[in-house]
Amino acid sequence: MNPTITAFERSPDRGQGLARDMPVRWALEEVGQPYDVRLVSFRAMKEPAHLARHPFGQIPTYEEGDLVLFESGAIVLHIAERHAGLLPDDANARTRAIMWMFAALDTVEPPILELTTVKLIEGDKPWAKERLPLVEHRIRVRLGGLSSRLGDADWLDGAFSAGDLLMVTVLRRLNRSGLLGEYPNLSAYVARGETRPAFRRAFDAQLAVFAAAPAG
């Protein structure tokens, strides 16, 4: 039986693939595991049936027999552990790939999410304009460290791994900011991820949901 994931009935990013079902779809496509999708509305996400699956009332969730998971990083790791293709065989290399998963979500993403706060959530506040450069500086500190470590390599540590999958996912949030363009090797890294056939299939699948959704 296929696992079932949840995704937005109508994604707030209008099909840019920035919602957190995207890395889960991408991981499933990389390992060749078909999956089913249950779409949830913003209202249904806060109702008891969904909260039983996801205590914070978000997407995605992942159901596979008796196992019910939330948290996209944990779901991607679960998929990577159960199938070949997203983690190296060598024990130390495997541990380092998982390290990059945590680095993507815990070190690189937080300042990038602050950009959403300052531009959108607090975009109408009087401090938005003055805070923006402070937030951008924090992002550049992280991008600089990442860019130096990546150098001219294709991926962060040898072959493409679940660490790259999450890092590319996180960096894609900057696609419209112009910040990524300051680091040509990171721009190329993201483009490299986006041209993988599994990424394209995942992207097209989430875009199809948006395109089919009733007008908001």
Add this chain to the structure above:
Amino acid sequence: MNPTITAFERSPDRGQGLARDMPVRWALEEVGQPYDVRLVSFRAMKEPAHLARHPFGQIPTYEEGDLVLFESGAIVLHIAERHAGLLPDDANARTRAIMWMFAALDTVEPPILELTTVKLIEGDKPWAKERLPLVEHRIRVRLGGLSSRLGDADWLDGAFSAGDLLMVTVLRRLNRSGLLGEYPNLSAYVARGETRPAFRRAFDAQLAVFAAAPAG
């Protein structure tokens, strides 16, 4: 040979155990693995020798033979995978414990870190006072979801796990904010974690470093 971790030569939290070596020390104490500590100054953290271990110039790092890791979540997971005591044996329960590790770091911690931003990093900015309640609201949304899920259980999913270790670590950042007191079951949960003998040993070890440090 013992693994070697790095920690601040002089912790900016003055020994409250909020620096990220704390969860690594705690995990090592839970599984009974002795470890060595190399202290690093703020200057040394940004120098090539340390950047080779940690591309973002932070602590902790973890060295064990040929394996060099950064990212506290990844280090705790590595310790939990190599030793008994921090992950359940049952495969689904193990996956859920790892899910709670990601939930602590990726869903609960980010708004809590914003509290540091608004109170300390941007504490002198004209918007600090007006932004504070917005940030506190975001924290309460997460604490409410977590509190509902925990209910009257001792730990998040059965026995104490690496998921609880990281969740307690994250919630301790709120100890001085008063926010945790609004959720009695979460306050009790944190206290339950802090009374574990392994937590006490880890806490005392990091406090001893601060107490022995030269005056700043």
